[in-house]
Amino acid sequence: MSWVDVGPVTALPERGARCLKVGSLAIAVFRTSTGAVFALRDQCPHRGGPLSQGIVHGTRVTCPLHDWVIDLATGCATGADEGSTPTYSVRVEEGRVLLELPAEALAKAS
Amino acid sequence: MKRQLVLVGNGMAGMRAIEELLTLAPELYDITVFGSEPHGNYNRILLSPVLAAEKTVADIMLHTREWYAENGIALHAGDEVVRIDRARRRVIAKSGFEAPYDRVILATGSNPIVLPLPGKDLPGVVTYRDIADVERMIAASREGKRAVVIGGGLLGLEAAYGLQRRGMGVTVVHLSSTLMERQLDAAAGALLKRSLEERGLEFVMPAQTARILGDERVRGIELADGREVPADLVVMAVGIRPNVALAKASGIACERGVLVNDTMQTFDPRIYAVGECVQHRGACYGLVAPLFEQAKVVANHLAEFGIGRYLGSQTSTKLKVTGIDLFSAGDFTGGAGTEELVFKDAARGVYKKLVVEDNKIKGAVLYGDTVDGAWYFQLMRDGIEINDFRENVLFGQAHVGDSGTSGADAVTLLPETAEICGCNGVCKGDIVKAITKKNLFTLDEVRAHTKASSSCGSCTGLVEQLLANTLGGDYSEAPAKKPMCPCTIYTHEEVRAAIARERLKSIPAVMRFLEWKAPDGCHKCRPALNFYLLCAWPGEYEDDKQSRFINERAHGNIQRDGTYSVVPRIWGGVTSAKELRAIADVAEKYAVPTIKVTGGQRIDLLGVKKEDLPSVWRDLNAAGFVSGHAYGKALRTVKTCVGKEWCRFGTQDSTRLGIRMERVMWGSWHPHKVKLAVSGCPRNCAEATIKDLGVVCVDSGYELHVGGNGGIKVRATDFLCKVATEEEVIEHACAFLQLYREEARYLERTAPWIERVGLSHVRERIVDDAAGRKRLYARFLDAQKHSQTDPWAERAAGLHAEEFAPLEPNVEPEPVS
Numbered sequence: 020m021s022w023v024d025v026g027p028v029t030a031l032p033e034r035g036a037r038c039l040k041v042g043s044l045a046i047a048v049f050r051t052s053t054g055a056v057f058a059l060r061d062q063c064p065h066r067g068g069p070l071s072q073g074i075v076h077g078t079r080v081t082c083p084l085h086d087w088v089i090d091l092a093t094g095c096a097t098g099a100d101e102g103s104t105p106t107y108s109v110r111v112e113e114g115r116v117l118l119e120l121p122a123e124a125l126a127k128a129s
Numbered sequence: 130m131k132r133q134l135v136l137v138g139n140g141m142a143g144m145r146a147i148e149e150l151l152t153l154a155p156e157l158y159d160i161t162v163f164g165s166e167p168h169g170n171y172n173r174i175l176l177s178p179v180l181a182a183e184k185t186v187a188d189i190m191l192h193t194r195e196w197y198a199e200n201g202i203a204l205h206a207g208d209e210v211v212r213i214d215r216a217r218r219r220v221i222a223k224s225g226f227e228a229p230y231d232r233v234i235l236a237t238g239s240n241p242i243v244l245p246l247p248g249k250d251l252p253g254v255v256t257y258r259d260i261a262d263v264e265r266m267i268a269a270s271r272e273g274k275r276a277v278v279i280g281g282g283l284l285g286l287e288a289a290y291g292l293q294r295r296g297m298g299v300t301v302v303h304l305s306s307t308l309m310e311r312q313l314d315a316a317a318g319a320l321l322k323r324s325l326e327e328r329g330l331e332f333v334m335p336a337q338t339a340r341i342l343g344d345e346r347v348r349g350i351e352l353a354d355g356r357e358v359p360a361d362l363v364v365m366a367v368g369i370r371p372n373v374a375l376a377k378a379s380g381i382a383c384e385r386g387v388l389v390n391d392t393m394q395t396f397d398p399r400i401y402a403v404g405e406c407v408q409h410r411g412a413c414y415g416l417v418a419p420l421f422e423q424a425k426v427v428a429n430h431l432a433e434f435g436i437g438r439y440l441g442s443q444t445s446t447k448l449k450v451t452g453i454d455l456f457s458a459g460d461f462t463g464g465a466g467t468e469e470l471v472f473k474d475a476a477r478g479v480y481k482k483l484v485v486e487d488n489k490i491k492g493a494v495l496y497g498d499t500v501d502g503a504w505y506f507q508l509m510r511d512g513i514e515i516n517d518f519r520e521n522v523l524f525g526q527a528h529v530g531d532s533g534t535s536g537a538d539a540v541t542l543l544p545e546t547a548e549i550c551g552c553n554g555v556c557k558g559d560i561v562k563a564i565t566k567k568n569l570f571t572l573d574e575v576r577a578h579t580k581a582s583s584s585c586g587s588c589t590g591l592v593e594q595l596l597a598n599t600l601g602g603d604y605s606e607a608p609a610k611k612p613m614c615p616c617t618i619y620t621h622e623e624v625r626a627a628i629a630r631e632r633l634k635s636i637p638a639v640m641r642f643l644e645w646k647a648p649d650g651c652h653k654c655r656p657a658l659n660f661y662l663l664c665a666w667p668g669e670y671e672d673d674k675q676s677r678f679i680n681e682r683a684h685g686n687i688q689r690d691g692t693y694s695v696v697p698r699i700w701g702g703v704t705s706a707k708e709l710r711a712i713a714d715v716a717e718k719y720a721v722p723t724i725k726v727t728g729g730q731r732i733d734l735l736g737v738k739k740e741d742l743p744s745v746w747r748d749l750n751a752a753g754f755v756s757g758h759a760y761g762k763a764l765r766t767v768k769t770c771v772g773k774e775w776c777r778f779g780t781q782d783s784t785r786l787g788i789r790m791e792r793v794m795w796g797s798w799h800p801h802k803v804k805l806a807v808s809g810c811p812r813n814c815a816e817a818t819i820k821d822l823g824v825v826c827v828d829s830g831y832e833l834h835v836g837g838n839g840g841i842k843v844r845a846t847d848f849l850c851k852v853a854t855e856e857e858v859i860e861h862a863c864a865f866l867q868l869y870r871e872e873a874r875y876l877e878r879t880a881p882w883i884e885r886v887g888l889s890h891v892r893e894r895i896v897d898d899a900a901g902r903k904r905l906y907a908r909f910l911d912a913q914k915h916s917q918t919d920p921w922a923e924r925a926a927g928l929h930a931e932e933f934a935p936l937e938p939n940v941e942p943e944p945v946s
Contacts (some may be wrong), residue, residue: 030931034649034675039936048936052551052649057160069402072679074652080654083679083687088652099577116936 021125022117028056031116034051036071036080037092041124046107048116049091051078058109058118064102065088130233131159134222135866137210137375139164140591141173142404142420144192144234149428157432160202161228161283163220166206166259169193172568174417174600180263184565193367210606213379214398215843234427235387235395239369240416244279244678248341254363266364269296273361277301277350279338281308283446284553285366286321290329290450292362295817300358302350303334312446312457316473321550322612324453324478331338333358356452371413391779392439401427409441416444417570417600436618436644445506456502456597459492459509467491472523484809488514498860499795501525503593517888526590549591552584560592564599572596585841597775614653621874623658628665636662636673652678657875660762663798664870667912674929680760682932684920685742688735694735695721696759697749697796701769701787701807702730711752719745728839729766729804731757743933746921755919758795762876764866765804767791768816772809772826781826783809783897786855790824791860794866794919797909798871800882803866818846821869821879827851831858835865836883844880845865847888850896864895864905867912869907869913 031037031050038061039046045061047070055078061071068084078091088097095103108119134150136143139162145162146233161434164170170192178184197204205222212221213233220228241256242247253273270292271277282304293299301308307318308325322332337353341363349359355889356821371386382388382396386408386827393409394403395779405415414420419442429437445458463469463484471482479497483490489512493505504526521528543549544556563569563579576583576593581774582592584670596692612618619627624643633639640650650658655676662670679688697712712732716724722736737745746756759765769787771777786806794805806817817823821847825832830853834846849865852858868891873882883891895902924933 026939030936032675036209038938039938041938066689066691069687072683072687072691074655074678075675076649076655077647079651082727084689087758090578117421 020119021122022119023125025116025118027114028054028111028116029114031056036073038069038071039118041076041120044124045069045071046118046120047073047080048109049075049080051075051091056109056116057109058107059089059091059094060105062104062105063087064096064104065100070104074094132157133229134158134160134232134234134866135161135228135230135237136162136234137213137220137799138234138236138404138406139166139168139204139206140236140238140404140572141170141191141417142424143234144170145421145424146204146234146403146427146431150431151426153428153434154432158232158591160200161220162197162202162204162212163208163222163228164204164206165209166261168260169196169204169206171260175565176260176263176899177258177287179260179292180266180288182291183294183296187566207705210375211378213375213381213400214854215379215400218399231399232431233400233497234399234431235381235406236404237372237375237406239405240372241369242363242370244338244365246338246345246369248347249365251347252341253343253361254344254365257284257364257366258369266292266362267295269362270297270907272671274298275300275360276364277358277360278364278366279350280364280366280368281305281332281334282311282366282368283309284369285364286325287450288364288366290328291327292364293329297362298331299329300331300333300360302336302338302352303332303788303883304337304359306335308332308334312494313455314461314482314494316471317455317457317482317494320478320480320496320619321453323453325450356880367508369415371404371408373406375401376406384408391426391440392430392435393423393439394430400836401430403427409439412441414440414442414444416446418442419444421570430761438655443506443510446504454495454497454499454598456495456499458502458506459490461492461494463492468525471521481820483523485515488516490515498525499597500527500594502597503590511885513885514887514889515786518884528618540591540598541885548586549595549833550588551577551580553580555579555581557595560595561599564596569596570600585897587841613657614651616650616654617643624658625661628661634662634666634670636676650676656762660798660875662801663812664912668915675934681762682929683739683742684756684760684924685737686760690736692736694740694759695737695745695749696727696731696740696757697754698757698791699731699754699820700791701767701784703769703784703788704732708752708754711749715745715748715752718748727759727766729759731759731766733759740933740935743925743927743930747925750919750922750925754921755795758922762798762799762801763803764791764794765798765802766803767794768806768820770809772807774884776809779809779826780828781809781831783807783815783824783826786816786824786826786831786858788853790859793863793910793913797866797870797913797915799866800875801878803869803879805862822846822865823836824858824862829853831855833858833861833865834889836879838878838880840878842880847883849888849892860897860902860906864902864911865891867905867909868894 021076032048034052036047036049047059047061049057061069065087068082070080071081073080079088081088087100090097094106110117136457167189172189172191175189208224210220211223218230241258255262276292276297276299278285278301283299289299291857307315308321328655338350339353340351342349347363351357359565373383376387377383387402387406389402389407389409395402404420410830423439426437426439461484467486470483482494484492490509493503515522543557547557549557560579560581567578569575582589610751613621639658659673659676674682685695693718712777719741721734725733725735769784772783803821805822805913806814806815806820807825808817817825819837823834830852833849835847869879886937
């Protein structure tokens, strides 16, 4: 596992997300209204919708395809829906967003 | 230390209040629950299917003993509370156990009425209220052959049916000459009696029971006229009475029920009451929906939110006898000043009656075909005037400006495998199973668990009917006042009114003023609020991009694979060789996989990658195109036919008019998408009569038609008016759209909006009131000044570039620290 700098935290829209492509892997990096940052695989557990394109509310995101609501901290579907998407460790240091990625993903990307 | 909350009565109403409280304020109270029955909490509504051997007791448990333990709730099941010592603030149980309290919820329910007849205490005489009664009845059905049920109301008939299914011969003795006379009129009662007789039940009515016969145990009953009916089991099902004994003994004011105010507090404000034991504004309720509304209010108050008030409920009834469809609501007996609309087809076993007063439905009785029960109930609660569709109202919603097929089949006759929800492929069996296994009570719960009715909504009527049939007599629909979303208690109308009255000009301001429950709302309320603010303060309100659905943020339609579609505006559907060539060049340059001609006479480029969108738009802009808004809750297209310029039948220049209208209206945001059309003659090649607004040209002018829809439910437009000039067309059309966006709820198309507010209302505002129309037109034009900038050009020039570009990771991974 390695920590990767993916840019300044200000590059992430508040109550929004940006998508990050590492090889074939797409990761959604979210920023909530309170400034918390989360990262999930950019793939809804339902039909694979791009979560980075959803509406962010509290610490949740609503998938743009069929309105599944995914918890940003756990990657799990909420309400009566069942399923989850992988989460990635992420932290903010000196205004930079650092993301922990599996080494093999990085190897494939380079 | 946590405060102490004691619930007296371990039934559906009280436990619903506890559940609601646990979601609102899980840490506030230590909770103790007393119940007189030795069980967890079960679904009393489903006792009849247990009696009829269609379900088991285990099937109907809502909260098992384990549930209480897991939630840290002390359960005293089978230990009845005998006294509340209000001075010392202690609840005292029969066993002598005392529980101290800060707050109490009384949910003691009701008791079955026992007729004071000689012989009422004989073995073999039972009431019908709880699991113990059902067990007694099932045991009796094994030994005995004949049962008499006293009382031909809802409960009595369900008991009779259950016993008959258990193999007994059953006679129902009823005081009135009409079965279920509190829910049915004579005609529907007679139909019901006939079909129950066909199922093998016998009836003696009108008849009064004089005594119950027997020495060691019951052997029959004697009627007032001297006749005797033999029986091994007698069930008294003559009604229920609120159980107020404990409240009375504790010095709490009671009449028929325990008196409560709008926050469900009794005269002792530390003591709340909820459910069947309650009397609120003079009314007692025995149905689930009102009890659940009360439970919400109690929980809200206990959680110290202090904003919930209970304002009473209107109720409707369904009978839970397999294969019988019956619905009644409101005051169906009529009287002075009322009219009756009746439909009767005895051969098909269908009877419908609506009682109407001042053009509004006051009550309804449906037998044999109850598909429209929920609709009539809605019309009744919302006080909708029916004069606009009165000629068809008895035939049902499917016949009111709408030839959709929803609810065409009686749901009871459908097999388990019948597909109810075509969008999500959900069958009847799945829905029924979810309702019973997961203890669902409301449409929203069924939507969450099964997905049925959660996409296009056209099967909502059928799903409501399945809920009603499965839950039976106690089911009633969601409350009349429907909040915008779970983040608030306010309706769309209340929120919009507050925005205008309090001059709220941002989403946080609205949420603060109206005490939103979730700090930044949800995917349902945020886009709605954004639209309401945009509509209320044009030019002033700063659009909140993050509160828009992705399509409106990315100015393209997201596709199932995450790519987008691009639809350039082609004014009135008229294009040129040069434009087509430019589209072809863009398609080749960006390797667009699919090019499709749309229903609105546009060209759709499908499969464009998000990062390519700004350059695709730049190239299209360069060729003179602007955004077609095919992605927005906005004006989409004006479809036209070629009109009199070319067509030998054309009466007016429909293409020129269509282009003119589109030039005035493009860029306008609405509660939902808006599609227009202009046809050059009544042959109507532009299909103007299934559009939100359609113009049909005739020799003498222009006919305006509104509220059409070619989508989920096909709805032909209503004729609005006829005008003489193109200028008048544009004024009327813009005024109509302005009225729509000022009055419709977010995500409500023009068709359901017009059905809700009535065509007469729209006519009054647009046709009859010329000054009002001009004001609407002026407001529309004013708003347009601020909305006619091409979003594609802005983004091609670099606005919100971060929306379209992915993050770039620093390629050199840092070592793990």
